[in-house]
Amino acid sequence: xxxxxxxxxxxxxxxxxxxxxxxxxxxxxxxxxxxxxxxxxxxxxxxxxxxxxxxxxxxxxxxxxxxxxxxxxxxxxxxxxxxxxxxxxxxxxxxxxxxxxxxxxxxxxxxxxxxxxxxxxxxxxxxxxxxxxxxxxxxxxxxxxxxxxxxxxxxxxxxxxxxxxxxxxxxxxxxxxxxxxxxxxxxxxxxxxxxxxxxxxxxxxxxxxxxxxxxxxxxxxxxxxxxxxxxxxxxxxxxxxxxxxxxxxxxxxxxxxxxxxxxxxxxxxxxxxxxxxxxxxxxxxxxxxxxxxxxxxxxxxxxxxxxxxxxxxxxxxxxxxxxxxxxxxxxxxxxxxxxxxxxxxxxxxxxxxxxxxxxxxxxxxxxxxxxxxxxxxxxxxxxxxxxxxx
Amino acid sequence: xxxxxxxxxxxxxxxxxxxxxxxxxxxxxxxxxxxxxxxxxxxxxxxxxxxxxxxxxxxxxxxxxxxxxxxxxxxxxxxxxxxxxxxxxxxxxxxxxxxxxxxxxxxxxxxxxxxxxxxxxxxxxxxxxxxxxxxxxxxxxxxxxxxxxxxxxxxxx
Ligand SMILES: [Zn+2]
Numbered sequence: 001x002x003x004x005x006x007x008x009x010x011x012x013x014x015x016x017x018x019x020x021x022x023x024x025x026x027x028x029x030x031x032x033x034x035x036x037x038x039x040x041x042x043x044x045x046x047x048x049x050x051x052x053x054x055x056x057x058x059x060x061x062x063x064x065x066x067x068x069x070x071x072x073x074x075x076x077x078x079x080x081x082x083x084x085x086x087x088x089x090x091x092x093x094x095x096x097x098x099x100x101x102x103x104x105x106x107x108x109x110x111x112x113x114x115x116x117x118x119x120x121x122x123x124x125x126x127x128x129x130x131x132x133x134x135x136x137x138x139x140x141x142x143x144x145x146x147x148x149x150x151x152x153x154x155x156x157x158x159x160x161x162x163x164x165x166x167x168x169x170x171x172x173x174x175x176x177x178x179x180x181x182x183x184x185x186x187x188x189x190x191x192x193x194x195x196x197x198x199x200x201x202x203x204x205x206x207x208x209x210x211x212x213x214x215x216x217x218x219x220x221x222x223x224x225x226x227x228x229x230x231x232x233x234x235x236x237x238x239x240x241x242x243x244x245x246x247x248x249x250x251x252x253x254x255x256x257x258x259x260x261x262x263x264x265x266x267x268x269x270x271x272x273x274x275x276x277x278x279x280x281x282x283x284x285x286x287x288x289x290x291x292x293x294x295x296x297x298x299x300x301x302x303x304x305x306x307x308x309x310x311x312x313x314x315x316x317x318x319x320x321x322x323x324x325x326x327x328x329x330x331x332x333x334x335x336x337x338x339x340x341x342x343x344x345x346x347x348x349x350x351x352x353x354x355x356x357x358x359x360x361x362x363x364x365x366x367x368x369x370x371x372x373x374x375x376x377x378x379x380x381x382x383x384x385x386x387x388x389x390x
Numbered sequence: 391x392x393x394x395x396x397x398x399x400x401x402x403x404x405x406x407x408x409x410x411x412x413x414x415x416x417x418x419x420x421x422x423x424x425x426x427x428x429x430x431x432x433x434x435x436x437x438x439x440x441x442x443x444x445x446x447x448x449x450x451x452x453x454x455x456x457x458x459x460x461x462x463x464x465x466x467x468x469x470x471x472x473x474x475x476x477x478x479x480x481x482x483x484x485x486x487x488x489x490x491x492x493x494x495x496x497x498x499x500x501x502x503x504x505x506x507x508x509x510x511x512x513x514x515x516x517x518x519x520x521x522x523x524x525x526x527x528x529x530x531x532x533x534x535x536x537x538x539x540x541x542x543x544x545x546x547x
Contacts (some may be wrong), residue, residue, distance in 0.1 A: 020398040020400065021398055059403065119479060119480060121477075121479040122479060122480055122481070122482040123482075125481070125482050125483075126482050130410075130412045130483070131412070131414050131418055131422070131445070131535075131536065132418075132445040132506070132507075132536065133507065134482070134483050135483065135535065135536045135537050136494055136507040136508055136509060136536065137507060138475045138479070138488070138494065139479065141475075141477060142473050142475050142494065145473035145475075146471045146472065146473050146495075146496055147471070148473075149471045149472055149473060149520065150470070150471035150496075150520070153471070153520040194476070195474070195476045196475075196476055196477045197473045197474065197475045197476060197477065198473055198474040198476065198515040199473075199515070200473075243447065243451070244445055245507060246445075246496050246504070246505040246506055246507045247504055247505070249470050249471055249496045249505055250503070250504055250505060
């Protein structure tokens, strides 16, 4: 029987288009110092470190070794994880597993990226197969555009439906001083923005960001040492479905996003997710994902995403606000992005989210989503769960 | 220091190259030599579920059994989904700028159960439809690559 685990401290850098004033280790250190200070502990109190980024984005491998002075992992157990867009949530889940195992009591999770240091599209392409994918594959923007075309074909959703998501995310980001983009977009702005890859326009896409995030996970045996309300991990799940980039469309590209949430709902006993979940921080790298994820998450029926988003149910003040932080479409330092979702959920549960706070959060949902259609889901809550759940 | 310096240095990787030599495997090699030598597509069939995999591979993930049976598939098929790429970027495989705009699609070849990615000979998204029939157009000079197919052409225009 493992240990129950809570998030007890978070730290994040301001997410920016470029940070030429720091190298990777220095950027990591900013987030780590902030998280340790937030948790009221020092480097010495940390038992192990899990770190993640897409190391081929910077072209400098082995961040687990060269960052130890900045990460705080000097002479401690550390491992690196790289899983694409899901990297940050994978790091969070691995830190959770470390503590839940009972072998470690306080584990530091770190996610970071300096997207300004390479061409993101070129770097993403090199994550894929050189025979079957790379000759044609045009990176995340075009890969997501293929998904958008299929989604519109299957459901009748429109580009304007997607623009509602793009506008919501940027409006929410205005409340978040850590967000990269602070722009007040209108539906017309999004619709009039140029096509990057039809039907995806500039206004539909996430930015490229430099940033880092660090989160302290602690065992039920030591949570009382920390100053803030513990934000408990209730259950986690992940699902993977692909070999080559053309494979997932057989399953409409979307199904991993449905299986992982169903698993955490079943584990925790969630029956009506839209009503029972108080806030969601979702990995929505582009606007159309904000429609179909509503369906994958069981917030509405298949094809109901556009109506749900247009109803305001996912706005601040709605039934389940989505991405009060402004989400991925406002900041996307890829290795940090999934971990930021977990950090934001913790702040919401702790009532420390400032101008982006949703009132009375007891249940929060964080997701990660990879360009390879991987899906990570973490359900978090204010009450300690009956038992640890994988 | 005598004076505060504000300049922040960047190091460019420049023309650095890191060559690799990747293996296509037995079935990947058969697929590519058929494309190169005979302008034919082949897939690999799962003995348990019957699914025909293109691109080829030697294991069916759901059944987790070895695949050994090569089967011919058509050079015609239909569009599963598509996009028209409008943003320019440097192709990391060639170091050259991609010529935008171009159409590209997920294509289901007749006789295959999984899909391939390929270019389309159309850049107007209003003229491309999910479900539209397409046919491979081969290059004259072929080297054993997916790019031995120049693009897929839209039939029924
Ligand atoms: Zn099979």
